[in-house]
Amino acid sequence: MSAAHTNALPPTPDDCAIWDIWLSQFRLPIVNVNAQVGTFAALAEAPRTCEDLAAHLGVDARALAMHLAALCAMGLAEKRLGMWRATHLARRWLHPDGEGYWGYFCRQIDRNTHLQGQLLESLKTGRRPGEAAQSDGEFVARPAEWERGTMSAEAARGIAAFMHAHSQAPALGAATQPVFSTLKCLMDVGCGSGVYGIEIARANPTLKVVLMDLAEMAAEAQSYVERAGMGAQVTTAGVNMFTQEWPREADGHFFSNVFHDWSDETCRLLARKSFEALPSGGRIFLNEILMDDEGTGPFPAAAFSLLMLIGTLGKQYSLAEFRDILESAGFTQVTAERTGGGYFSLVSAVKP
Numbered sequence: 001m002s003a004a005h006t007n008a009l010p011p012t013p014d015d016c017a018i019w020d021i022w023l024s025q026f027r028l029p030i031v032n033v034n035a036q037v038g039t040f041a042a043l044a045e046a047p048r049t050c051e052d053l054a055a056h057l058g059v060d061a062r063a064l065a066m067h068l069a070a071l072c073a074m075g076l077a078e079k080r081l082g083m084w085r086a087t088h089l090a091r092r093w094l095h096p097d098g099e100g101y102w103g104y105f106c107r108q109i110d111r112n113t114h115l116q117g118q119l120l121e122s123l124k125t126g127r128r129p130g131e132a133a134q135s136d137g138e139f140v141a142r143p144a145e146w147e148r149g150t151m152s153a154e155a156a157r158g159i160a161a162f163m164h165a166h167s168q169a170p171a172l173g174a175a176t177q178p179v180f181s182t183l184k185c186l187m188d189v190g191c192g193s194g195v196y197g198i199e200i201a202r203a204n205p206t207l208k209v210v211l212m213d214l215a216e217m218a219a220e221a222q223s224y225v226e227r228a229g230m231g232a233q234v235t236t237a238g239v240n241m242f243t244q245e246w247p248r249e250a251d252g253h254f255f256s257n258v259f260h261d262w263s264d265e266t267c268r269l270l271a272r273k274s275f276e277a278l279p280s281g282g283r284i285f286l287n288e289i290l291m292d293d294e295g296t297g298p299f300p301a302a303a304f305s306l307l308m309l310i311g312t313l314g315k316q317y318s319l320a321e322f323r324d325i326l327e328s329a330g331f332t333q334v335t336a337e338r339t340g341g342g343y344f345s346l347v348s349a350v351k352p
């Protein structure tokens with residue numbers, strides 16, 4: 001298709017259908033892994049908290065919480081007053097003693113044994129599948145690159161292309177948010193290809209944008225800036241957000257899909273670093289697919305969270321969890337809105 005033809009297409013920021021397609025690969029393996037560890041049988045016997053259920057099954061409670069959210073979103077578990085139980089569907093069709101137990105069928109029809117194995121291991125251990133799995137799964141190997149604080153130019157190119165695809169629509173959605181017009185300079189921290197900073201700059205011609213990432217990724221983002229013809233407004237900075245001083249000129253810090261890569265403790269550290277570097281009145285933004293407050297879904301957030309479990313040190317957070325993290329650093333006025341960019345929401349808070 002020619003560029004002219006592509007540009008003539010309506011500029012929709014909605015790519016939810018594509019997300020539904022790729023996240024659907026998690027559905028059957030989640031059911032099979034939970035049948036295997038005994039989740040349905042245990043939740044058919046008695047309602048239990050996530051922690052009690054984890055102890056009963058001998059699995060990791062944090063990982064189990066992510067599975068329960070996905071099972072709830074699929075109609076197989078429900079949460080009432082903090083207690084989880086199997087729904088009538090799961091009691092009838094997924095209890096191993098039930099007449100017409102679907103477990104045998106689902107197990108045999110599931111061809112995605114790779115994902116099944118990764119989900120099972122991480123559910124049992126609470127950690128990413130081991131080194132052997134990391135070498136043969138593309139998206140598993142990639143985050144390990146940035147955790148070392150450095151990467152090859154080739155790895156940066158691959159990660160940027162991967163991220164660019166899944167971030168183009170949500171970047172268009174984020175860019176329409178009026179709050180960015182109130183800022184002078186926005187720093188896109190952990191920018192990847194820079195797609196968010198580029199689109200937000202395009203929508204706000206007086207806004208200066210700094211794309212910040214590890215040196216190799218910042219160099220890669222520079223090529224996206226040049227291709228977009230946005231060099232007059234958008235610059236890049238190679239900075240390790242954990243070990244180096246942050247540039248100080250920005251009155252807004254934007255993180256997309258960055259907090260979800262890290263533990264609660266590391267997110268608190270990032271929030272503190274942002275707070276220190278912002279002026280009074282400055283804003284922090286977290287662009288993420290949010291879990292609901294109860295940890296009961298929705299499915300895209302729960303499945304994406306499981307991808308984080310097997311590939312990173314993080315998970316998808318709820319607004320309640322982000323509020324706690326941001327307030328612990330000193331931020332106030334924590335709010336969130338769906339941007340219209342796919343499933344993403346923009347969390348925003350202010351440094352008093």
Ligand SMILES: C[S@@+](CC[C@H](N)C(=O)[O-])C[C@H]1O[C@@H](n2cnc3c(N)ncnc32)[C@H](O)[C@@H]1O
Pocket residue numbers: 146147149163164167189190191192193194195196212213214217239240241242243255256257258261
């Ligand atoms: C999941 S990607 C998100 C990219 C982009 N924000 C997006 O949503 O498309 C996480 C980004 O964080 C960056 N990152 C990881 N560790 C970093 C560090 N120590 N300093 C700066 N950036 C880092 C990675 O290089 C990567 O580009």
